[in-house]
Amino acid sequence: MLPRACNHAHMSLRDPALPGADSDPFAALLRRFRTARRMSQLDLALDCDVSARHLSFLETGRARPSREMVLQLADGLVLPLSSQNALLQAAGFAPVFPASPLDSEALGPFRAVLQDMMDRHAPYPAILCDRHWVLRAANSTATSLLTPLQAEAGETNLVRMLTETRTAQAMIANLAEVIHEMRGRIALEALEAGNDPVLRTLLDALDAASRRHPLPGGLQRRPLVPLIVNLPDGQLSFLSTIVHFGTSEDVTVRDLRLELLFPADDATRTALHAMAS
Numbered sequence: 001m002l003p004r005a006c007n008h009a010h011m012s013l014r015d016p017a018l019p020g021a022d023s024d025p026f027a028a029l030l031r032r033f034r035t036a037r038r039m040s041q042l043d044l045a046l047d048c049d050v051s052a053r054h055l056s057f058l059e060t061g062r063a064r065p066s067r068e069m070v071l072q073l074a075d076g077l078v079l080p081l082s083s084q085n086a087l088l089q090a091a092g093f094a095p096v097f098p099a100s101p102l103d104s105e106a107l108g109p110f111r112a113v114l115q116d117m118m119d120r121h122a123p124y125p126a127i128l129c130d131r132h133w134v135l136r137a138a139n140s141t142a143t144s145l146l147t148p149l150q151a152e153a154g155e156t157n158l159v160r161m162l163t164e165t166r167t168a169q170a171m172i173a174n175l176a177e178v179i180h181e182m183r184g185r186i187a188l189e190a191l192e193a194g195n196d197p198v199l200r201t202l203l204d205a206l207d208a209a210s211r212r213h214p215l216p217g218g219l220q221r222r223p224l225v226p227l228i229v230n231l232p233d234g235q236l237s238f239l240s241t242i243v244h245f246g247t248s249e250d251v252t253v254r255d256l257r258l259e260l261l262f263p264a265d266d267a268t269r270t271a272l273h274a275m276a277s
Contacts, residue, residue: 079194
């Protein structure tokens with residue numbers, strides 16, 4: 001019996017008119033996603049229950065996938081929804097997952113939930129970003145902390161605020177630790193995304209910043225890395241949690257990150273409540 005995947009080819013594998021991998025957007029993108037995952041063709045074939053031979057033909061443009069095969073491969077690669085849509089479009093199919101603008105009517109109820117979460121988190125900072133760490137919303141406490149960084153850089157990307165502003169050096173007491181922690185976080189997100197050039201650029205910026213701000217020699221790694229902010233009246237120390245929204249099949253919703261900062265000590269908790277009163 002032929003492996004199940006072989007039934008998904010739309011053309012004869014011997015058709016000389018089939019494009020080569022270099023000119024086939026699907027073949028090239030599939031290969032990039034697989035290599036970004038550090039998977040061999042055999043690894044992916046086994047995970048997707050297809051034959052390695054058929055997968056090889058897909059990656060060289062000698063076979064064309066069905067829509068079901070594209071989704072089967074995307075599932076085996078554990079691609080985010082936006083990357084699954086990109087793979088479908090490269091194969092000539094319409095995207096499956098909607099990508100509604102955050103300010104659209106369709107996402108109105110979700111925006112209300114987000115606003116409620118950020119309002120209830122006050123007087124502690126709450127920051128909403130997209131998958132590339134571009135600021136989309138913030139509560140008043142977070143806005144007051146971010147304003148000096150934004151004012152210098154004219155920037156809405158949190159990574160670039162930390163890595164490309166002198167204000168960050170003066171404002172964040174443990175900048176080297178914060179950069180190191182964020183670098184590890186975004187490296188994992190880049191791996192999960194499969195092949196995201198924007199995340200790759202952000203990683204490059206973090207690598208360069210890590211060289212400018214190396215961790216002090218002999219520094220004992222903490223189980224929890226705080227964000228320590230210098231203010232004219234003293235320091236505020238925060239611990240961060242990041243909320244992802246995995247119950248939606250909308251690309252915009254799935255790609256959002258809601259970062260909630262909590263006081264790491266009693267002094268910070270007291271100061272924030274005093275600032276809010």
